[in-house]
Amino acid sequence: MTTKILIAGFGGQGVLFAGKQIAKMGMDAGMKVSWLPSYGPEMRGGTANCSVIVSDEEIGSPIVNTPDILFSFNIQSFDKFEKSIKAGGILFADSSLISKKSTRADIKCVYVPATELASENELTGGANVIMLGKFIKETGLFAKDEFIEHMVSSIPSNKAKLIENNKKAFSIGYNYEEN
Amino acid sequence: MAKVLMKGNEAIAEAAIRSGCRHYFGYPITPQTEIAEYMAKRMPKIGGLCLQAESEIAAINMVLGASSAGVRVMTSSSSPGISLKSEGISYMVGSDLPCLILNVQRGGPGLGGIQPAQSDYYQATKANGHGDLHLIVLAPNSIQEAADCTSLAFDLGDKYRVPVMILADGALGQMMEPVEFSGNEKTELPEKPWATTGTGMKRKKNIINSLYMQPDELESSINERFKRYDVIEKNEVRYESYLAEDADIILVCYGITSRICKTAVGMARKEGIKAGIIRPITLWPYPKEALAKAAETASEFLVVELNKGQMTSDVKLAIECSRPVSFYGRTGGVMPTPEEILEQIRMIGGRIK
Amino acid sequence: MSKTVFDRPHSLSPVPFHYCPGCTHGIVHRLVAEVIDELGIEGRTVGIAPVGCSVFAYNYFECDMIEAPHGRAPAVATGVKRSRPENVVFTYQGDGDLAAIGTAETVHSATRGENITIIFINNAIYGMTGGQMAPTTILGQVTTTTPYGRQAAVQGCPVHVCEMLSTLDGTAYAERVSVDTPKNIIAAKKAIKKAFTNQIEKKGFSIVEVLSTCPTNWGLSPADALEWLRKNMMPVYPLGVYKDVDNVHKEEN
Incomplete structure (x- = not known):
């Protein structure tokens, strides 16, 4: 099976980081993975997205044009990529920043007010990890505990606070239920 | 060794270090700057050198100097920067100096863009500088192959005394895939009796030079080099079917x-x-x-x-x-x-x- | 039994120079070779000569030699010295090479405080290509590309290399000398020796600018050329020590 994921938003929202977590987890789970950023001249503030592919077979093109899963963290990326999601795919949208709803009936739409949840819980910048929590819950692509373990293993152990915050953000997303 | 998830640029830098390269000279240009940054972090810790030159021209000439001194050395750039290096590349070919040149291609002509391109194919394969010359040009298509080609590039360069280019592109440079660095680090590098390391008053002087004022001498130096090119064409072709x-x-x-x-x-x-x-x-x-x-x-x-x-x-x-x-x-x-x-x-x- | 009182320095090769009659390159080559001999460093010295009249310097010195692209010798020297700091590395460059096409390499190797020695031949003209304007050509001087004399408004003003480099923190030593008289030749040798000694003592970037003659392209006899140098070049390029500091990398020690 091959899962093609596109994660898009503004630079600084942790879009690339979120993609790396999925790719790294996939690699450690023995799968083939690729992670390809769409890079721009700006380091912060511009649009950013990355293509992540997790597969049990050799990966051909690392570019995701028609994602199985789209993470959308701003209205620009929603407008640009929502229509490209494969039928049967899933949209994860940050409803704090995207007021629109998808009109597509052939995809599953998951709306999480990730940015608001992050600031309510004093986890500024944690919207990406909140969304990862929800993504793992919805897709079951990887086991929850294993994913958390992998995610925090890349954080230096002297940054205990950061590890805690990431764990907290993940579980907020994982346990979030839409009304 | 376990697999690690790395960007192409970083994997090439790490593979170069593991191939015994301890000298890197470069100049920042998107989309390959991670190489210089990686080298800047790693080299001082292992007794190596990463030096940011004042220009691409200076960088390739520092490479020329380091290669003359007999060490494994590399530079990296992206398309517009490679054009600037072409003078030095030609001199290195003419002086039979090995090195690794990485071109993480972006769009051209001119300043072009910063997104992936393969529009330096002609430059890389036909005219990487003035004169009758070839570089060995390697074009990996995955991060693992990029790492493997890096170590191959150093070996081929030393074996045939030619500069070797890895022709990558912005996507390969920026994308991450799992990579495994095979085996242990290279510690025994080939002898380079031709290098200018000082005579030690024990041998005749070595001269690194690409100038021949007598036409027949220049011709015979070129002919000798083309005999090596023949061997390369016979033995070093690599492709995937x-x-x-x-x-x-x-x-x-x-x-x-x-x-x-x-x-x-x-x-x-x-x-x-x-x-x-x-x-x-x-x-x-x-x-x-x-x-x-x-x-x-x-x-x-x-x-x-x-x-x-x-x-x-x-x-x-x-x-x-x-x-x-x-x-x-x-x-x-x-x-x-x-x-x-x-x-x-x-x-x-x-x-x- | 005869006693040798004058001989070829060991590090100078026993071959005839290609230089024109009256050219002072020969004198400077000899001074460099004498210094290498006296310091006992021939076996670990690497010389670098780029394009210009001295492009064949690899034939004239017995140490290992590199012929570099035009203007790039300081970058090549950087590569050699950084790879093998135990080597003594010198460049031998002309004015067009060092102060026109290679200005960036010159300035930045100085500003990095590269521990190398530069011998800079200033004869105010392009010799090898046959007498064109150099960056150091003085105002009013006639060359094949300034047939009406160099004019500030058209070709700009001459470059003062020692003055310029002495403003840089990485320059340990900059001195301008001349080889027009025996007295000045002795002073020039002293400066060259200091520039090599500085490198051995890891003091940083050292440059010796040598005012030289080009009788062929100046269109003068060797003797008149020396006189022309004294009368016209020395007022524009005053001899002297422009910088002499103990160690440019002091803060790191």
Whole structure:
């Protein structure tokens, strides 16, 4: 099976980081993975997205044009990529920043007010990890505990606070239920 | 060693270090700056040197100096910067100096763009500087292969005393894939008795030079070098053949484009179209024989590149125009989709039925 | 029994120079070779000569030699010295090479405080290509590309290399000398020796600018050329020590 994921938003929202977590987890789970950023001249503030592919077979093109899963963290990326999601795919949208709803009936739409949840819980910048929590819950692509373990293993152990915050953000997303 | 997830740029830098390279000279340019940053972090910790030069021109000349001194050395840049290096590259060829030059290609001409391109194919394979010259040109298509090509590049460079170029592109430089660095670090490097390390008053002086005022002397130095080129063409051709044996349509592509082609070929096969790929890993020496052999059974060839068709002429020459060769490519940093390529395969498939 | 009182320095090769009659390159080559001999460093010295009249310097010195692209010798020297700090590395460059096409390499190797020695031949003209304007050509001087004399408004003003480099923190030593008289030749040798000694003592970037003659392209006899140098070049390019500091990398020690 091959899962093609596109994660898009503004630079600084942790879009690339979120993609790396999925790719790294996939690699450690023995799968083939690729992670390809769409890079721009700006380091912060511009649009950013990355293509992540997790597969049990050799990966051909690392570019995701028609994602199985789209993470959308701003209205620009929603407008640009929502229509490209494969039928049967899933949209994860940050409803704090995207007021629109998808009109597509052939995809599953998951709306999480990730940015608001992050600031309510004093986890500024944690919207990406909140969304990862929800993504793992919805897709079951990887086991929850294993994913958390992998995610925090890349954080230096002297940054205990950061590890805690990431764990907290993940579980907020994982346990979030839409009304 | 376990696999690690790395960007192409970082994997090449790490592979260079593991190949015994302790000297890196460069100048920042997108999309390859991670190499300098990686080297700047690692080199001081292992007794190596990463020096940011005042220009690409200075950087390649520092490489020339370090190579003259007999050490393994590399530089990296992206298209506009490689143009600036071409003077130094020509001098290094003329002085028989090995080194690794990495071109993480971006769009041109001029300042072009910063997105992936393969539009320096001609420059890399035909004219990387003035004079009669070749570089060995390697074009990996995955992060693992980029790392493997790096260590190969140093070995080939030392073996034949030629500069070696890795022709990558912005996508390969920036993308991450798992990579495994095979074996232990290289500690025993080949002897370089020709290097200018000081005579120690024990031998005659060594001279690193590309100047010959007597025409016959210059000619014989070139002839000697071309004899080495003949050996390289005979022994160092590398390519990958994918579903090519029974293919009616052979796609010829390299680097990141070959990955997209692989997906497209898989789609074509599902539709019953017999497509396959011959992917040059060495762009010079070029896998002429493999293509000629494929022309005996295949009906048509399709070249796919991120340029306007620069490799097409090499394919036509390799197969002596015995089969039609068509081209599909995108430029400016636009990447073709597998569907676009599939459409081309279908068109060819339709007419050869 | 005869006693040798004057001989060829060991590090100078026993071959005839290609230089024109009266050219002072020969004197400077000899001074460099004498210094290499006296310091006992021939076996670990690497010389670098780029394009210009001294492009064949690899034939004239017995130490290991590199012929570099035009203007790039300081970058090549950087590569050699950084790879093998135990080597003594010198460049031998002309004015067009060092102060026109290679200005960036000159300035930045100085500003990095590269521990190398530069011998800079200033004869105010392009010799090898046959007498064109150099960056150091003085105002009013006639060359094949300034047939009406160099004019500030058209070709700009001459470059004062020692003055310029002495403003840079990485320059340990900059001195301008001349080889027009025996007295000045002795002073020039002293400066060259200091520039090599500085490198051995890891003091940083050292440059010796040598005012030289080009009788052929100046269109003068060797003797008149020396007189022309004294009368016209020395007022524009005053001899002297422009910088002499103990160690440019002091803060790191």
